[in-house]
Amino acid sequence: MSQIALFGNPNTGKTSLFNNLTGSYEYVGNWSGVTVEKKVGILRSRDAYVVDLPGVYSLHPLSRDEGVATDFLLTESFSTILNIVDASQLKRNLHLTIQLLEFGKPLVIALNMIDVAERRGMKIDVKKLADRFGVPVVPVVARIGKGMDELTEKLRSVEQTKPFTLTYDDVIETAIATISSYLPDDIERSKRWLALQCLEGNERVYEYLRAKIALEPILAIRKQTEESIRQLPHGRSLRERLHHFRETFIEAVLEDVVVWTEKRSLTWT
Ligand code: GDP
Ligand code: K
Ligand code: MG
Numbered sequence: 001m002s003q004i005a006l007f008g009n010p011n012t013g014k015t016s017l018f019n020n021l022t023g024s025y026e027y028v029g030n031w032s033g034v035t036v037e038k039k040v041g042i043l044r045s046r047d048a049y050v051v052d053l054p055g056v057y058s059l060h061p062l063s064r065d066e067g068v069a070t071d072f073l074l075t076e077s078f079s080t081i082l083n084i085v086d087a088s089q090l091k092r093n094l095h096l097t098i099q100l101l102e103f104g105k106p107l108v109i110a111l112n113m114i115d116v117a118e119r120r121g122m123k124i125d126v127k128k129l130a131d132r133f134g135v136p137v138v139p140v141v142a143r144i145g146k147g148m149d150e151l152t153e154k155l156r157s158v159e160q161t162k163p164f165t166l167t168y169d170d171v172i173e174t175a176i177a178t179i180s181s182y183l184p185d186d187i188e189r190s191k192r193w194l195a196l197q198c199l200e201g202n203e204r205v206y207e208y209l210r211a212k213i214a215l216e217p218i219l220a221i222r223k224q225t226e227e228s229i230r231q232l233p234h235g236r237s238l239r240e241r242l243h244h245f246r247e248t249f250i251e252a253v254l255e256d257v258v259v260w261t262e263k264r265s266l267t268w269t
Helices: 014-021 064-075 087-103 114-119 126-133 148-157 170-182 191-200 203-210 216-230 238-257 263-267
Strands: 002-008 022-030 037-043 048-052 080-086 107-112 122-124 137-139 258-260
Touching: 002 014, 002 064, 002 087, 014 022, 014 037, 014 048, 014 148, 064 203, 080 087, 080 148, 087 107, 087 114, 087 122, 087 191, 087 238, 107 126, 107 148, 114 122, 126 137, 126 238, 137 148, 170 191, 170 216, 170 238, 191 203, 191 216, 191 238, 216 238, 238 258
Parallel strands: 002 048, 002 080, 080 107, 107 137
Antiparallel strands: 022 037, 037 048, 122 258
């Protein structure tokens, strides 16, 4: 049976979604080598496993949880990513979404907490959001299991997404191209994603690559890129620069996709 991997920021309704999306069978254990809970359930349509990943804000492993998320992407075989997103915290949540889209597997977004977003005066154009990211977006209320049928249907039918590419600046794009040229062809992961994660400084990706190739040239490119970026007028670090590009893209999408109703002013009175 195929595997669906459930990713999302902490506190987005991941556990609620997992429980409502899966039937009664559940495996609960730990991820190998770490005391982070691993849960696997079966989709209600009984034709796929759903694997619950720890809640993370990004793939950069500052914590065990993020390490588990990256290790899963690097080593497990799975068919689809289910990304739960908190509609009321889109600006923060979509950073992870971009990093997952860059990975290049079929992806479905479950847009949760719509009720919270509406109470804050946000109206989200779901179709436009889906168009901007090139993936299905299904509004859900995870707490009460609303939207599960449509979500299940989308998870079963989603095809390889048209590759999502966020274009960075010339310095970063050159580094991506050079790092990619060092990566072996038999690697079953997107070279662009691996290169970007190397530039982010993702230690789990380093470890994974170190077992296959000499890492020194890649680390040298990263160092050189870091220095070039630091010399730009804004003086940001490479990671801040990557974050800045995602943030700029997200802001443009939200400008297009979110309509604020007059309720917004009421929340401030
Ligand atoms: P997790 O930390 O991502 O696993 O999230 P949980 O499933 O534990 O949910 C966090 C809190 O949000 C709980 O109190 C849920 O009942 C609540 N919650 C989940 N989905 C929704 C939703 O769509 N709307 C609202 N208002 N609350 C929700
Ligand atoms: K929680
Ligand atoms: Mg949880």
